[in-house]
Amino acid sequence: MDLLRHLGFFVAVAEEGHFGRAAERLGMTQPPVSQGVQRLERRLGVQLFSRGSRGVGLTPAGAELLPQAYALLGGAERFVAEAGRLRDRAVRLGVIPQLSSWHVAALAASTTVTVTTASTVELVDAVTSGALDCAVVHHPALVNSLECGSVIKVPSWFLVPSGHPVTAVTDLRGLPFALPPRSHGTAAFDLFADRLRAAGLDPAFVPASDEREIVAAVAAGRAFGMTCDPHLQAPGVDRVALDDQFSLRVRLVWRALQPDVRDAISAALT
Known part of the structure; x- marks a missing residue:
């Protein structure tokens, strides 16, 4: 059962006071909305609406649960919005000064990044603290508990x-x-x-x-x-x-990074 979807049915019917108008608002026909509300009532074990010839009204249980339905749906919307913000945010990438401007441009073209240049020690500290998402650092180097990619030999x-x-x-x-x-x-x-x-x-x-x-x-x-x-x-x-x-030997280090981003950065260095 898709709880959020069925809570959306519940809220629409509660606000419209009518299954038909709720279905129209949701861009659906009435039967799936009616069946969805009934399924939700069976799942919860309470009756949410009283049905009558003049429409539907909230039962005491329905009236008490409606604010919580709003809260759950609002939380889901915020969750999706935050995921979108994280998806669209530029990756905070650190690079050592030995990496050429040509390679930095290739990195920027491969994925959306903001670039910081610093020494390997400074970059490792920044990734460890969360100030950077990932960094291209020298190999060998002490990288603490960070995840590491393969060693790349940059010609x-x-x-x-x-x-x-x-x-x-x-x-x-x-x-x-x-x-x-x-x-x-x-x-x-x-x-x-x-x-x-x-x-x-x-x-x-x-x-x-x-x-x-x-x-x-x-x-x-x-x-x-x-x-x-x-x-x-x-x-x-x-x-x-x-x-x-x-050749310059480097590795990509990170704490948490999407595999496709790691692959794009590594490919830009080779």
């Missing part, structure tokens, strides 16, 4: 001053590495530094808060950098493809 390129010959990582010796500070993702930073050292490169690190600072440092000839923007072009900067072991 990346080295940025070098124009004309700087690079056929191997070791050709970058002598140039500092411009990138966000270690505090933005400590474990990921240390793992990446280990990969560079294993490849024969142990550069000095120059902090750069975002891609603009990295590009500026490279264009000035003061450093090399990295980007995951597949279309980045800038005066004084060359983009060089090297081994994918240096």
